[in-house]
Amino acid sequence: MECKAIMKEYQILTDKKLHHYLDVKEDKNKTVIDAMRYSIFAGGKRLRPIVAIATYNLFKDNLEEVLPYACALEMIHTYSLIHDDLPAMDDDNYRRGKLTNHKVYGEGIAILAGDALLNYAFEIMISHARTQSNANVHLQAIEEIAKAAGMNGMIGGQVVDLESENKQVDKNTLNYIHYNKTAALIISAFKVGAIIAEATETDIAHMNSLGKNIGLAFQIQDDILDIIGDEKKLGKDIGSDVENNKSTYPSLYGLQTSIDEVKRLTTNVDKVLNIYGKRSRFLHDLSHYLVNREV
Amino acid sequence: MECKAIMKEYQILTDKKLHHYLDVKEDKNKTVIDAMRYSIFAGGKRLRPIVAIATYNLFKDNLEEVLPYACALEMIHTYSLIHDDLPAMDDDNYRRGKLTNHKVYGEGIAILAGDALLNYAFEIMISHARTQSNANVHLQAIEEIAKAAGMNGMIGGQVVDLESENKQVDKNTLNYIHYNKTAALIISAFKVGAIIAEATETDIAHMNSLGKNIGLAFQIQDDILDIIGDEKKLGKDIGSDVENNKSTYPSLYGLQTSIDEVKRLTTNVDKVLNIYGKRSRFLHDLSHYLVNREV
Numbered sequence: 069m070e071c072k073a074i075m076k077e078y079q080i081l082t083d084k085k086l087h088h089y090l091d092v093k094e095d096k097n098k099t100v101i102d103a104m105r106y107s108i109f110a111g112g113k114r115l116r117p118i119v120a121i122a123t124y125n126l127f128k129d130n131l132e133e134v135l136p137y138a139c140a141l142e143m144i145h146t147y148s149l150i151h152d153d154l155p156a157m158d159d160d161n162y163r164r165g166k167l168t169n170h171k172v173y174g175e176g177i178a179i180l181a182g183d184a185l186l187n188y189a190f191e192i193m194i195s196h197a198r199t200q201s202n203a204n205v206h207l208q209a210i211e212e213i214a215k216a217a218g219m220n221g222m223i224g225g226q227v228v229d230l231e232s233e234n235k236q237v238d239k240n241t242l243n244y245i246h247y248n249k250t251a252a253l254i255i256s257a258f259k260v261g262a263i264i265a266e267a268t269e270t271d272i273a274h275m276n277s278l279g280k281n282i283g284l285a286f287q288i289q290d291d292i293l294d295i296i297g298d299e300k301k302l303g304k305d306i307g308s309d310v311e312n313n314k315s316t317y318p319s320l321y322g323l324q325t326s327i328d329e330v331k332r333l334t335t336n337v338d339k340v341l342n343i344y345g346k347r348s349r350f351l352h353d354l355s356h357y358l359v360n361r362e363v
Numbered sequence: 364m365e366c367k368a369i370m371k372e373y374q375i376l377t378d379k380k381l382h383h384y385l386d387v388k389e390d391k392n393k394t395v396i397d398a399m400r401y402s403i404f405a406g407g408k409r410l411r412p413i414v415a416i417a418t419y420n421l422f423k424d425n426l427e428e429v430l431p432y433a434c435a436l437e438m439i440h441t442y443s444l445i446h447d448d449l450p451a452m453d454d455d456n457y458r459r460g461k462l463t464n465h466k467v468y469g470e471g472i473a474i475l476a477g478d479a480l481l482n483y484a485f486e487i488m489i490s491h492a493r494t495q496s497n498a499n500v501h502l503q504a505i506e507e508i509a510k511a512a513g514m515n516g517m518i519g520g521q522v523v524d525l526e527s528e529n530k531q532v533d534k535n536t537l538n539y540i541h542y543n544k545t546a547a548l549i550i551s552a553f554k555v556g557a558i559i560a561e562a563t564e565t566d567i568a569h570m571n572s573l574g575k576n577i578g579l580a581f582q583i584q585d586d587i588l589d590i591i592g593d594e595k596k597l598g599k600d601i602g603s604d605v606e607n608n609k610s611t612y613p614s615l616y617g618l619q620t621s622i623d624e625v626k627r628l629t630t631n632v633d634k635v636l637n638i639y640g641k642r643s644r645f646l647h648d649l650s651h652y653l654v655n656r657e658v
Contacts, residue, residue: 070446087473088516091514092514095515095519095539096519096523096535096536096539097514097515097518097519097522097523097543099522099526100514100518100519101514104514105499124610124646147478151474151475151478154471155469156469156470156471156473156474157474170592172399174451176449176451176452176525177449177522177525179449179451179452179474180446180518180521180522180525182478183442183446183477183478183481183518184513184518186478186481186482187481187509187512187513187514187518188514189511190485190505190509190512191506191509191513194489194502194505194509195506195509197498197502197505198502198506203498203499203502204493204498207489207492207493207502208493210485210488210489211486211490211493214486214487214489214490215484216484217482218479218482218483218486219387219392219395219396219399219479219482219483220390220392223392223395223475223478223479223482224390224391224392226475227392227394227395227472227475228392229474230471230475231394240391241391244390248392302558343571356499
């Protein structure tokens with residue numbers, strides 16, 4: 069219960085800041101700002117922001133400090149979904165139970181709204197960093213996010229995922245997709261909280277380890293839910309991966325092995341969190357929530 | 364002649380650095396890196412990098428200092444062309460006489476290659492800024508580029524341009540498109556050179572004025588060339604704006620008024636450059652080259 073209350077608190081903090089950032093003066097560019105808002109406020113659970121706030125809070129209390137990065141992570145995640153849903157990519161009509169961006173605004177605006185969210189994420193982080201006395205700490209955090217989101221991170225994963233459609237892929241390729249498409253940005257969320265809190269290199273390395281294990285478990289669980297989940301709760305078509313003939317962890321290893329792998333990764337997480345004792349309670353509960361969620 | 368030799372020198376400097384940045388270790392993401400290289404090395408004239416190097420060189424000599432920003436500007440310009448050429452946008456098959464990115468790699472990869480170039484532009488600038496002792500100067504330059512490229516700059520202009528297809532627009536709307544779609548990033552190139560050279564606020568304001576006048580003149584000239592240019596030299600379909608029923612400066616004001624406006628803007632440029640005397644010789648020649656180019 070407490071875990072959900074804290075998640076809710078962090079969601080509200082994030083949403084308030086996102087509203088602040090997207091409450092911009094509209095000019096003739098109104099359509100793209102509307103399209104950006106549509107997807108940002110389409111019911112995302114703010115998991116990446118919650119992670120960044122949580123790891124920050126493991127070391128420091130002034131949560132306001134990490135919010136620009138929490139919001140930037142959510143904007144980057146949202147842009148990747150907008151582009152991923154396009155006809156040239158996954159061709160999805162619904163996301164979180166609502167029409168996808170291009171179904172509402174058309175493909176051209178959806179592409180530009182995605183571009184604008186990515187660009188704005190950097191604009192926010194850089195404008196914030198300029199006002200800080202410890203600019204180098206902030207540059208380290210921005211670099212972390214930039215690398216995670218780029219061609220050797222999230223975009224790389226999307227490319228290989230796209231090329232792997234309608235064919236069976238090997239274990240290495242599936243790992244590459246999982247690690248980069250989803251885990252990379254989640255790992256950066258874990259690290260960025262610690263970086264902004266000016267935690268030690270050792271602590272940042274621990275957060276990196278947490279992110280890796282949870283990020284991979286999260287993606288495998290996502291594949292599992294695509295098979296056994298509840299269509300209404302998930303807000304997207306169940307079995308769409310099977311229908312698209314996508315290679316997933318369960319399709320390559322079987323369902324039970326996938327469930328066991330999620331357990332193994334979760335055990336790794338617990339080991340790291342034990343180092344931090346009681347103050348890691350929320351991160352512990354959050355990790356189990358992320359990995360064992362039903363939807 | 365001297366102007367062209369210096370342009371060539373700056374092009375070579377930029378290309379060498381672009382090769383350095385894109386000579387990355389390939390993994391399973393090879394396709395997207397190939398697609399990024401394809402468009403970056405598709406014969407662009409490096410006008411934005413040349414501008415940034417030129418304004419830097421008005422104040423300082425160590426050109427290497429400005430190259431990360433010169434390359435980032437070219438990557439952002441190139442990503443915008445890749446996305447602009449997509450079927451959902453301008454639907455162009457050729458760019459600079461070569462097949463557009465999506466005609467070679469498919470729409471999905473072209474979208475991701477554009478995303479990756481935008482992301483990499485920021486990655487490059489941020490990683491560079493982290494190594495510098497004057498981080499705040501570098502953050503100022505990055506912020507300048509981020510704002511110019513974003514929803515209140517280039518992307519805003521693209522959105523309004525897209526929405527204005529197949530209809531007549533008023534003068535305000537055309538100005539908004541010209542100012543944002545093309546001029547904004549060119550203005551940022553003029554300013555960034557001066558910022559990185561740690562020029563005074565007054566000098567930066569002068570560069571801003573140069574950028575505004577040249578950026579607008581450049582776009583109007585582009586519209587003029589679409590009517591009277593040489594298809595082979597321009598490397599794209601002449602009259603494509605007319606064919607797409609796009610509102611352009613000449614279509615709203617007539618050809619002669621457009622030519623006169625280019626002259627008026629050029630006079631403004633000369634007034635600013637007179638302040639800098641002989642050392643602004645290259646910028647003077649470059650401005651006239653940009654504005655009066657035949658292709």
